Amino acid sequence: MAELDLSGFTILIVDDNSYMVRLLRQTLAGLGVGTIKTYTDAKEAIEFMKLVNENPVKAGVMQLDFIVSNWQMAPIDGLMFLRWVRTHKESPNRFIPFLMVTGFGDKAKVEESRDLGVSEVLAKPFSVNAVADKVMQIIGTQRQFVQTVDYFGPDRRRQNLPFKGDEKRILTDKHPEVKVIYE
Structure with missing residues (x-):
């Protein structure tokens, strides 16, 4: 990770668990990510994504580089959020890399998220190295x-x-x- 400069990256974290948000934020900041935006609700994250597209100055970021989202959230879970990002006509970037964080580690659940267009899946519990590996896979593999x-x-x-x-x-x-x- 040392040779990769992530200071210009903007990552969106969407998770309704404040502990997980802090943990992911600290981990990504420790990896050198420049801007990290967090939302506890996928609906708010969708509105933020639209704002970035319509008025980046007002949003405070010029673009989003990738999304980190929890699977199990309410009222909109990570799969519904992923489906919106990949297929909805109002989605500002259908191509944005999407990292799904989940406690569901079984093959069927991973395949379900894969079939909806997830870029990578990160199973809980995770280590800093596991987060770094997923970030590298997302950034390094187009x-x-x-x-x-x-x-x-x-x-x-x-x-x-x-x-x-x-x-x-x-x-x-x-x-x-x-x-x-x-x-």
């Missing part, structure tokens, strides 16, 4: 976004395995951000 009939989000494939047949997810100059696949 994953292509994929759109299908029922999915929009980062390419879920993590390995570059040989594939027999026509590759359908190759970056092109025309569409470097999203590859649309309809089957």
